[in-house]
Every structure is written in C-alpha cells, then in structure tokens.
Amino acid sequence: MTKVLLTGFEPFDGEEVNPSWEAVRSLEREEVEGVEIRVSCLPTVFGKSMVHLREAIHQSQPDVVIAVGQAGGRTAITPERVAINLEDARIPDNEGNQPVDQPVVKGGPVAYWSTLPIKRMVQTMREEGIPAAISHTAGTYVCNHLFYGLMHEINHSNRPLRGGFIHIPFAPEQAVMGDHPSMSLETVRRGLLLAVKACRHEQDLAVGMGTTS
Amino acid sequence: MTKVLLTGFEPFDGEEVNPSWEAVRSLEREEVEGVEIRVSCLPTVFGKSMVHLREAIHQSQPDVVIAVGQAGGRTAITPERVAINLEDARIPDNEGNQPVDQPVVKGGPVAYWSTLPIKRMVQTMREEGIPAAISHTAGTYVCNHLFYGLMHEINHSNRPLRGGFIHIPFAPEQAVMGDHPSMSLETVRRGLLLAVKACRHEQDLAVGMGTTS
Amino acid sequence: MTKVLLTGFEPFDGEEVNPSWEAVRSLEREEVEGVEIRVSCLPTVFGKSMVHLREAIHQSQPDVVIAVGQAGGRTAITPERVAINLEDARIPDNEGNQPVDQPVVKGGPVAYWSTLPIKRMVQTMREEGIPAAISHTAGTYVCNHLFYGLMHEINHSNRPLRGGFIHIPFAPEQAVMGDHPSMSLETVRRGLLLAVKACRHEQDLAVGMGTTS
Amino acid sequence: MTKVLLTGFEPFDGEEVNPSWEAVRSLEREEVEGVEIRVSCLPTVFGKSMVHLREAIHQSQPDVVIAVGQAGGRTAITPERVAINLEDARIPDNEGNQPVDQPVVKGGPVAYWSTLPIKRMVQTMREEGIPAAISHTAGTYVCNHLFYGLMHEINHSNRPLRGGFIHIPFAPEQAVMGDHPSMSLETVRRGLLLAVKACRHEQDLAVGMGTTS
Numbered sequence: 001m002t003k004v005l006l007t008g009f010e011p012f013d014g015e016e017v018n019p020s021w022e023a024v025r026s027l028e029r030e031e032v033e034g035v036e037i038r039v040s041c042l043p044t045v046f047g048k049s050m051v052h053l054r055e056a057i058h059q060s061q062p063d064v065v066i067a068v069g070q071a072g073g074r075t076a077i078t079p080e081r082v083a084i085n086l087e088d089a090r091i092p093d094n095e096g097n098q099p100v101d102q103p104v105v106k107g108g109p110v111a112y113w114s115t116l117p118i119k120r121m122v123q124t125m126r127e128e129g130i131p132a133a134i135s136h137t138a139g140t141y142v143c144n145h146l147f148y149g150l151m152h153e154i155n156h157s158n159r160p161l162r163g164g165f166i167h168i169p170f171a172p173e174q175a176v177m178g179d180h181p182s183m184s185l186e187t188v189r190r191g192l193l194l195a196v197k198a199c200r201h202e203q204d205l206a207v208g209m210g211t212t213s
Numbered sequence: 214m215t216k217v218l219l220t221g222f223e224p225f226d227g228e229e230v231n232p233s234w235e236a237v238r239s240l241e242r243e244e245v246e247g248v249e250i251r252v253s254c255l256p257t258v259f260g261k262s263m264v265h266l267r268e269a270i271h272q273s274q275p276d277v278v279i280a281v282g283q284a285g286g287r288t289a290i291t292p293e294r295v296a297i298n299l300e301d302a303r304i305p306d307n308e309g310n311q312p313v314d315q316p317v318v319k320g321g322p323v324a325y326w327s328t329l330p331i332k333r334m335v336q337t338m339r340e341e342g343i344p345a346a347i348s349h350t351a352g353t354y355v356c357n358h359l360f361y362g363l364m365h366e367i368n369h370s371n372r373p374l375r376g377g378f379i380h381i382p383f384a385p386e387q388a389v390m391g392d393h394p395s396m397s398l399e400t401v402r403r404g405l406l407l408a409v410k411a412c413r414h415e416q417d418l419a420v421g422m423g424t425t426s
Numbered sequence: 427m428t429k430v431l432l433t434g435f436e437p438f439d440g441e442e443v444n445p446s447w448e449a450v451r452s453l454e455r456e457e458v459e460g461v462e463i464r465v466s467c468l469p470t471v472f473g474k475s476m477v478h479l480r481e482a483i484h485q486s487q488p489d490v491v492i493a494v495g496q497a498g499g500r501t502a503i504t505p506e507r508v509a510i511n512l513e514d515a516r517i518p519d520n521e522g523n524q525p526v527d528q529p530v531v532k533g534g535p536v537a538y539w540s541t542l543p544i545k546r547m548v549q550t551m552r553e554e555g556i557p558a559a560i561s562h563t564a565g566t567y568v569c570n571h572l573f574y575g576l577m578h579e580i581n582h583s584n585r586p587l588r589g590g591f592i593h594i595p596f597a598p599e600q601a602v603m604g605d606h607p608s609m610s611l612e613t614v615r616r617g618l619l620l621a622v623k624a625c626r627h628e629q630d631l632a633v634g635m636g637t638t639s
Numbered sequence: 640m641t642k643v644l645l646t647g648f649e650p651f652d653g654e655e656v657n658p659s660w661e662a663v664r665s666l667e668r669e670e671v672e673g674v675e676i677r678v679s680c681l682p683t684v685f686g687k688s689m690v691h692l693r694e695a696i697h698q699s700q701p702d703v704v705i706a707v708g709q710a711g712g713r714t715a716i717t718p719e720r721v722a723i724n725l726e727d728a729r730i731p732d733n734e735g736n737q738p739v740d741q742p743v744v745k746g747g748p749v750a751y752w753s754t755l756p757i758k759r760m761v762q763t764m765r766e767e768g769i770p771a772a773i774s775h776t777a778g779t780y781v782c783n784h785l786f787y788g789l790m791h792e793i794n795h796s797n798r799p800l801r802g803g804f805i806h807i808p809f810a811p812e813q814a815v816m817g818d819h820p821s822m823s824l825e826t827v828r829r830g831l832l833l834a835v836k837a838c839r840h841e842q843d844l845a846v847g848m849g850t851t852s
Contacts, residue, residue, distance in 0.1 A: 081723075086721075132389065137850075213710035303637060423512075502817030
C-alpha cells in the first residue's frame with residue numbers, strides 16, 4: 001500500500017476559489033487500488049505553508065507527497081520538474097509578505113529535482129485525453145517556495161519519501177470572460193487521480209518531453 | 214413550446230472527433246421546460262452542409278436554429294454576431310473543395326446578423342461559471358459558409374425562424390500536448406443548454422460586449 | 427499618379443502614443459514612384475473621427491484612403507477585409523462616448539468590404555519579411571466605426587475612391603513588460619509603405635488567406 | 640575596461656537565420672565606453688557548442704560572457720535566471736543528437752544561477768522602451784546546455800569571470816505568417832547593447848520581477 005498525501009492551496013490574488021484545493025479535496029474519499037489518499041489544504045503564505053505541510057506529513061506519514069497549485073494562464077496539467085531556491089514575489093501573499101530575491105532555505109542548493117514519475121504522469125494523462133506537459137519552472141512565488149521546501153525536507157529526512165509539485169490551470173469559473181484558458185474540475189480531478197496512480201511506480205519513463213526554450 | 218434545432222459538424226482537418234457534434238448529440242434527449250430539442254449532424258463540406266441543413270429544417274420545422282462548430286484555439290464558448298458572404302478556405306473541406314474568394318450566395322448581401330439573443334447567452338453562461346464571449350468573426354471556412362447560408366435562408370423564408378452560430382473550443386482530448394486551450398464536453402454541454410434556454414426570449418440584452426479590435 | 431491619404435489615430439485607453447499615427451506621420455515625406463502621399467491624424471472619438479476624415483478627403487482629394495489603427499495584442503500587420511455596421515464600445519472613447527449596439531449608419535447595410543488590394547498587401551509584406559495577415563474583424567470600437575463610415579462614404583460618393591483599414595500591433599514601448607507582442611515603428615513603416623505601393627494595382631491577388639474560425 | 644564576449648547560435652529547426660547571431664554580430668564593432676566587445680558564433684549542437692565556447696573564452700579572455708539564443712514564441716528579451724543540469728531534446732540538434740534526460744555535467748549540481756545583473760538589464764531595457772522580462776527557464780535544449788556548461792566552467796575557473804544567458808524572440812522574417820510574436824533586429828540590438836552596458840555594474844538591482852507560476 002502506497003500512502004499519498006495530496007495538498008492544495010487556499011485562494012489568492014483576489015480569487016474566490018483555488019482549483020488546486022477543490023480538486024484535491026474531491027479526491028479525499030477516492031478509492032485507488034494499492035493507494036491510500038490523504039489530503040490537506042495549505043495557506044498561500046510564505047513560511048506558514050511549509051509549517052502546515054510539515055504537520056500534515058507528520059500526521060499522515062506518507063510515502064509520496066504531491067503538492068498541487070494554480071497556474072493561471074496555463075492550458076494543461078503540468079508536473080513540475082525542478083524547484084529553485086528563490087522567492088521573488090510579484091504580488092503579496094495572503095498575509096502581506098512579498099519577498100524579493102530571498103532564498104527559500106539559506107545555504108540550500110540552487111535547485112532540487114522532483115522525485116515523482118512526472119513523465120509517466122504526463123503520458124498516462126495524455127493517453128486518457130487530458131492535456132498535460134512537463135513544466136521547467138514553478139515560478140518564484142508560494143508554489144515554488146513550497147515545492148523547494150518540500151524537496152529540501154525530503155533530502156534531509158530519514159524516511160524514504162518521494163515528492164513533487166503539479167500546477168493546474170484556472171477553473172472555468174475563474175475565466176468566464178474568455179480571456180484565459182481553463183480546465184474543468186472534473187478533468188483536473190481525473191488527471192490528478194492518474195498522477196496518484198503513476199506513483200505506484202518508482203521508475204519514470206525515459207521519453208523526450210523537453211522544450212527548446 | 215419553442216422548437217430548437219441544434220446542429221454539429223463531422224470531424225475535419227485530421228481530427229477524430231468534432232466536439233460540436235459530441236456536445237449537440239448529448240443534448241438530444243435533454244428536457245428543457247418550454248423547449249423541444251432536435252439535433253442533426255452536418256458534413257464539413259461547402260454546399261453539402263447547407264443541403265443537409267435545409268433538410269433538417271424541413272423535417273423538424275424549428276422556431277430556432279443554433280448551428281455549432283469547432284473553433285480550435287479559442288478559450289470560450291463564442292456566439293457569433295455576424296456571417297459574411299465569403300468562402301476563403303485555408304485547408305480543403307472533407308470532400309476536397311477549397312474555394313478562394315467565392316461568395317456563399319452570388320448577389321447576396323455582404324453580411325447578415327445573427328438573430329439569436331447572443332448577449333443573453335453569454336451573460337447567462339458567465340453567471341453559471343462558463344467562459345463565454347461574443348465573436349465578431351466566424352472565419353471564412355465551412356462554419357461561416359453554413360452560418361451565412363442559414364441566415365440567407367431565414368431571410369428568404371416565410372416562416373418566423375430565428376438562427377445563428379456558436380463556436381466552441383477544442384475538446385481536451387484534441388489538445389493533450391498542452392499546446393492549445395480546451396473545454397470539457399460537460400462544460401460545453403451546460404453552456405449550450407443555457408444558450409438553448411436563452412432562446413425562449415426573443416429580446417436580447419443591451420449590455421456592452423464589444424472589442425476594440 | 428495615385429494620391430493616397432493615410433490616416434492614424436490619437437492615443438486612447440490611457441496610452442501615451444498611438445503607433446498608427448507615429449507610423450503614418452513618418453510616411454508624410456516619403457517618395458514613392460507613381461504615388462503622392464497625404465497624411466492626417468484623427469481623434470479617437472465616435473462621430474468626430476468621421477467628420478475629420480471627411481474634411482481630410484475633401485482637402486486632399488485622394489484616389490485611395492488607407493485608415494490605420496492600433497490593435498493591441500496582434501502579432502502582425504493586418505489589413506481588414508470587412509467593416510460592420512455596429513458600435514459596441516468596451517471602453518469609453520476619448521470624449522467619454524460608449525455606445526452599445528448602435529449602428530454606425532442608421533439604415534446602412536450590415537457590412538462593407540474593403541476595396542483595397544489586401545491580399546497583395548499581405549503577400550508583398552510577407553515577401554519582404556514583415557509579419558502580415560488578413561483580418562476578418564476590425565472590432566466594434568472607433569476603428570470599425572471609421573472603417574464602416576469610410577466605406578459608406580465611398581459607396582455614396584461620385585468619385586472613384588477606393589478605401590480600407592489596416593490594423594497594426596502595439597509599439598515596443600507600449601509592451602515593455604513583455605505581456606504583449608509588439609512591432610517596431612520601422613517595421614510598421616516599411617509594411618505600410620508596401621501597402622501604399624500595392625495600391626497602384628486595382629486588382630487584388632486570388633490566393634487563399636482565410637481562417638477556419 | 641570590461642571585456643564582454645557575446646555569443647550567438649547558428650540557425651536550427653529548419654530556420655534560415657538565427658536572430659541571436661544576427662544581433663550579436665552587429666555588435667562586433669560597437670563602441671561602448673568602458674567596454675570591449677568580442678563576438679563568436681556557436682554551432683547548435685550539444686557538446687560541440689561548449690567546445691567552441693571554451694575556445695572563444697580562451698582566445699578573448701573576457702570578464703563577462705553573455706550567451707544569446709533564439710526563443711521562438713516569446714514576446715520580450717529575456718535574461719535567464721537559472722541553468723539546469725538537464726538535456727531533454729524535443730528535436731534533434733544540427734548534428735542529429737537528441738539526448739533524453741541526460742545531465743549536462745555528470746555529477747554536477749542540479750542548477751546554477753546566472754551571475755549577470757539580469758534585473759538591471761531588464762529595467763534599463765524597459766526604460767528605453769524595449770520589451771524585457773526575467774525568465775526562469777532556458778528550456779532543456781542546446782541553449783540551456785550551453786548556459787549550464789558556461790556556469791559550470793565559471794565555477795571551476797580561477798579567473799573572476801561572470802556569465803549568463805539571454806533569450807530573444809523570433810526575427811520578423813521568421814514570423815511572416817503572423818502566427819508568432821517577433822522583434823526587429825534593431826530592437827534586439829539596442830536591447831543587447833543595454834545588457835552589455837549593465838555589465839559594467841557587478842551589483843544587480845533588488846526589485847521584484849518574479850512570477851506566480
């Protein structure tokens with residue numbers, strides 16, 4: 001049995017919902033063969049989000065952590081490949097913090113790789129008709145902060161924990177004016193479920209999914 | 214009782230599905246108070262699509278015709294405002310026709326307005342959390358051909374028929390690489406149902422939904 | 427000798443420049459074999475823009491009128507194919523007018539075609555390395571208002587006047603944050619000069635430049 | 640006197656020009672107070688590009704290396720913030736190599752920061768009316784390969800060398816169909832010149848230029 005902790009975020013930037021938490025919470029009671037799912041909602045706040053994540057990890061003792069966040073403007077579900085040791089906030093977080101050019105962890109390495117089978121995730125989503133792609137930047141805001149913090153935690157833990165981050169598009173109701181692409185909650189839900197299932201495999205696929213720039 | 218004929222198109226341009234027909238066919242048995250729905254699938258062929266549409270109108274004797282088509286690359290459900298008397302095909306249709314700078318109807322007027330309550334449709338979709346916007350071009354391919362042909366037919370008919378065209382985005386399974394925005398069949402279905410309901414009103418709303426360019 | 431009147435617009439929507447006037451004014455003293463160029467700057471105001479255009483036509487007695495306007499967000503120089511009899515303003519014009527669903531000309535036809543050799547323009551621009559495409563909507567704001575008004579004027583004039591509208595992208599200095607595409611003044615200038623030269627031909631090219639939607 | 644080595648790439652992916660080399664070569668004889676400019680054209684080939692870069696560095700003994708590459712689809716000049724230890728080629732390079740999930744340097748760190756004053760570059764470009772933004776991914780192709788290789792070299796060198804990478808948009812002649820944004824050679828040239836001038840300062844600006852995702 002693989003225990004997977006899924007996290008979503010609280011709404012930010014004036015939005016009324018955050019599709020990451022809406023999708024994650026909908027998976028709480030989902031039954032997946034060989035997998036036990038735990039969920040947690042994190043504050044969109046530098047620092048505090050990591051405190052909550054550590055608690056959730058402590059409580060649920062997962063084998064895998066998949067943190068999920070909203071990436072307004074994207075067209076696909078995008079597992080992130082790399083977390084960078086940088087905070088550079090374009091807007092204040094939900095408690096008014098707006099760090100510029102700060103490290104997530106002083107003295108930490110420049111970056112960490114995701115240890116999730118991200119290409120397997122993308123491939124199975126595509127096979128099931130769900131738009132998906134690898135992303136090589138999780139931004140420099142709370143999402144990347146949490147992703148880097150998680151990977152740093154994992155690297156300094158004694159437990160064999162795997163982890164990573166997945167960005168998802170706006171929900172349709174956040175994009176009613178037609179100015180941005182969006183993805184329905186149901187599609188995101190199905191995609192995340194396939195991502196969870198992919199975590200039963202430790203090995204990733206070796207297929208090209210890079211970008212020229 | 215308002216009788217509404219909904220039409221979708223067959224797949225084209227190498228696609229395996231056309232979300233317009235998938236969405237329209239799913240509404241065939243839908244019960245809407247005060248509305249009777251009829252559906253028809255049209256070939257993506259200049260000329261022949263109009264022949265089929267005329268037959269479908271003749272058979273179902275509708276009060277309203279809503280033709281629906283795929284607009285790959287759009288992010289929202291977009292009721293079209295105006296049909297132009299032009300065929301200028303970027304790619305061949307499903308029978309190899311590729312007219313350049315031909316009129317849909319020789320001697321016909323330059324353009325016809327939609328006579329559907331398009332702003333009411335957009336507003337109710339937005340209120341229900343569905344991305345929607347007015348479009349001012351239906352292109353110059355089979356969609357615009359059918360739209361213009363329909364409006365010409367209506368203008369020369371004795372029956373009090375209203376009609377127009379709605380473009381919808383790619384379905385998710387047409388956009389799995391993440392290169393294009395898409396919209397789930399369920400969201401499109403809900404949107405079209407709201408569009409059908411809006412047709413119980415003859416009067417449109419007078420709210421600004423224009424574009425600067 | 428072909429006399430060509432080029433018009434640009436004053437800045438609007440909070441912008442400090444309007445690249446249409448910057449480009450047009452730079453062509454005032456341009457020498458083109460067989461062509462005499464006149465330029466005029468029009469107010470971005472419903473109604474008043476047409477008053478100024480009529481005066482400019484009266485003064486310069488051109489054979490061809492090319493009205494130019496800014497289309498923020500576009501990537502290419504886009505000769506417009508069709509003007510529609512509609513004003514539907516998303517934002518107020520420079521004097522606070524914000525018409526909704528008004529005709530440009532009461533009782534006028536739904537639309538007019540451009541009578542410029544727009545495909546020839548696009549083709550020569552492309553051959554010279556300048557991004558260009560036909561557009562099938564000039565929007566529903568002052569640009570379309572002027573375009574429709576011009577074509578209506580031409581249709582009710584005794585003189586053999588040809589005319590149309592060309593939209594151009596933002597200038598680089600309007601897009602410094604990197605959120606929108608832009609085109610340098612010099613590229614626009616070269617493109618418009620090619621458009622002017624194309625007007626020495628009355629016949630357009632019969633090449634496909636349509637869109638599926 | 641600060642000696643700056645600028646590099647561009649040979650065309651790739653079927654293109655006939657690479658605007659990075661066109662812009663860089665045009666700066667060869669540019670006189671900038673306090674700066675001496677050297678230029679070099681690199682093959683768009685994994686491995687070999689680094690061999691050429693090392694030679695160019697050896698020959699010109701620069702204080703600063705600015706590698707420049709084409710990023711088709713971008714709207715702005717984008718100094719890159721971080722290079723990652725990954726090769727994942729979507730298309731073959733100019734000699735047919737197409738590595739998947741390979742490190743640039745076996746055993747190297749996950750990533751290196753640029754040591755150029757990238758925010759100063761962006762700010763001065765914006766002040767001069769040139770679209771610019773920080774990018775947090777240089778992709779996973781030859782550009783990132785060279786960027787990572789350069790930073791690794793710098794980190795293992797005894798000389799006080801600073802370096803980094805700047806991506807630029809397509810040239811207009813690569814985007815004539817209007818499907819992609821582009822930037823004129825002259826605008827890119829002016830932008831790179833400002834970037835070179837910014838390198839006279841070792842300290843970067845501490846202003847927020849991050850992204851939420």
